[in-house]
Amino acid sequence: SAVISQKPSRDICQRGTSLTIQCQVDSQVTMMFWYRQQPGQSLTLIATANQGSEATYESGFVIDKFPISRPNLTFSTLTVSNMSPEDSSIYLCSVEGRGGYNEQFFGPGTRLTVL
Amino acid sequence: QKEVEQNSGPLSVPEGAIASLNCTYSDRGSQSFFWYRQYSGKSPELIMSIYSNGDKEDGRFTAQLNKASQYVSLLIRDSQPSDSATYLCAVSLAGGGNKLTFGTGTQLKVEL
Numbered sequence: 001s002a003v004i005s006q007k008p009s010r011d012i013c014q015r016g017t018s019l020t021i022q023c024q025v026d027s028q029v030t031m032m033f034w035y036r037q038q039p040g041q042s043l044t045l046i047a048t049a050n051q052g053s054e055a056t057y058e059s060g061f062v063i064d065k066f067p068i069s070r071p072n073l074t075f076s077t078l079t080v081s082n083m084s085p086e087d088s089s090i091y092l093c094s095v096e097g098r099g100g101y102n103e104q105f106f107g108p109g110t111r112l113t114v115l
Numbered sequence: 116q117k118e119v120e121q122n123s124g125p126l127s128v129p130e131g132a133i134a135s136l137n138c139t140y141s142d143r144g145s146q147s148f149f150w151y152r153q154y155s156g157k158s159p160e161l162i163m164s165i166y167s168n169g170d171k172e173d174g175r176f177t178a179q180l181n182k183a184s185q186y187v188s189l190l191i192r193d194s195q196p197s198d199s200a201t202y203l204c205a206v207s208l209a210g211g212g213n214k215l216t217f218g219t220g221t222q223l224k225v226e227l
Contacts, residue, residue: 001161031213042203042219043159048212092158101147101166102207104215106158 002027002095004107012113013083020079021110023093028073033104034066035092043092049076083114118142119206121218129226134191136202136221141185144209148180148187151203153220159203163189194225 003026013019023032034046047055047068055068069077080087091110097103120139128134136150147166151159165171165178165187177190187206191198204218 033214043217045214045216048214090158096213097161099164101164102213102215103147103149103161103164104205105161109158 001097001105002029004093004095004105006093006107006110008110009108010111010113012115015084015114017083018079018081019083019112020077021091021093023076023078023107025074025095029095030073031096032070032076033094033096034068034076034078035094035106037090037092037109039089046078046091080112083112085114088112088114117218118208118216119204119218121202121204121221123219124222125224126221127224127226128194130194130196132194132225134194134198134223134225136189136191136204136223138187138189138204138206138218139185140187140204140206140208142206142208143182143185145182145185145206146209147207148178149205149207149215150176150178150187150189151205151217153201153203155200191223194223196225196227199223199225 005024007022032049035043045058046061047057049055049070051070067079094104094106150163152162153159163178165180171178175192179188201220201222203220205215
C-alpha cells in the first residue's frame, strides 16, 4: 500500500483562525479523501478530492468552511477555516487502493485542538 | 436506521479466546466490505476485506459475509492483548462511487 504522510501531526489553534493540513502520498493516486473523526466517534467523510476537478463535499460540509486543493496526483490540502472549538477533531486523509474494490488506506492523521 | 451498525462494546475476551465482531448494513446492493483496526491515538489500519459470500481467512483473522442477511463479521482466533483496539466496519454502498461508510466501531479488550 502507499505511504501517506500528513502535516502537521497536531496543532493547537485559536478560534477564528484557519489551519491548512497537507497530505502527501508516495505514489500517484486518482482519488483522495478527507475525513473527520471527533472524539470517541467514527469517521465522517468530508469530501472526495480528484485531481483536476473540484472536490465533492458530503452533506453538512461546505467549501467555504473546508476548502480543498488537489494540485497533482500525490498531494492534497484541507483547510479548516474560521475555526471554533467544535472543529476540534482528528482530520484524516486517505487514498484509494489499487485493488479496484474501493479499499482505502489512511494517513496518520492531524489532531486539531481549537481554543 | 443507520447505514452501517456495530455494537460499540466494549467486548472483553480472555487471552487465547476467539473474539467475534459483528456488523450489519442497510444497503442490499453493497459490494465491498472492510474491517479496520484502530489503536487509540492512531489512524485506521485495513486488516481484512471481503467481497463475496462466505469466509475469508488471513492468519488469525476470518471475515464472514452473508449478503442475504446483510451481515459481515470478523473472527479473531487466539486473541492477544495486542489485539485490543477499536474495530471499524466499512462498507462500499451501491451507487456510492468510491466512498466508504463506516460503522461506529466496536472496542475490543483482550484480558490476560
